[in-house]
Amino acid sequence: MVADLTTQEKLDMASKIDAHIAKHQHMPGALLPILHAIQDDIGWVPEACYLPISKALALSIAEVHGVVTFYHHFHTHPVGKHVLQICRAESCQAMGSEKLETNVKAALGIDYHETTQDGAVTLLPVYCLGNCACSPNVMLGDDVYGRMTADKVAAIVAEARAT
Template sequence: MLDSNTPLEDTDAVISRLIAEHQHRPGALMPLLHAIQDNIGYVPEAAYPQISKALALSVAEVHGVVTFYHHFRTHKPGRNVMQICRAESCQAMGSEALEAHAKKCLNIDYHQTTADDAVTLEAVYCLGNCALSPSVMMNDEIYGRVSPSDLDALIAEARA
């Protein structure tokens, strides 16, 4: 993923390269959106016209897919992305209290980033870790049976 110091031209070049790699594949939109987010951390709204033209879709169709799926971001995330599982098992085991604790500690809501750019908070609707509910994912690492003190430690590490 490109870091926060990467010039916009590099981001545009990455998006152009990914479009060229995907545009002739059947059903290219979802794999392309995933590739863009995997490479730069989000799907910039400014790229929708370029994507729509390459895939012969309307800008509204591209926008609709990006906004329908909670996985896709339309803005650059913080240095760390914390996802709190909101699936039934995690809710039954206390994820709602964990979510409230995270929002209070970070002083943000879902889909927001802390003022120090350390953490972006997102909801996720299953991490596949139900036996260890409640679960949280920080970047690509899944943590199970997360308590408020465990969450505090993850936040402290993200801010370090």
């Protein structure tokens, strides 16, 4: 997908990355704040940021890569417009999350870590959203939805797609 970017888009991305590095590089333990800033802005963490980060923080590219890939939160590939996470942890399992996973996957026509063909939704597993009093739960973007059924998830996704 990166290969599809125009030269201008690549330059824009590089300048955004540089700005985030410049803003955060002097914080103690700056790497995670920089990666968060990049992902919040661009939607994922492109490999193009490894070299400038490594220079700014005096790390090797391998070290930056090692950190990015250690954490589940950082996407190393572009994601859809909306990220839908289904909780797979015990409390949600106790309330039927396994069935919910199967049905949502079928409705969206994708498995975990995949994006719908229209680029609207990326589906990810998550392990606890801290909403265990109202299991099963999903999270769309920054919003948690409790006591979910496949129909309710479909309605939330449809609403997100419409916006």
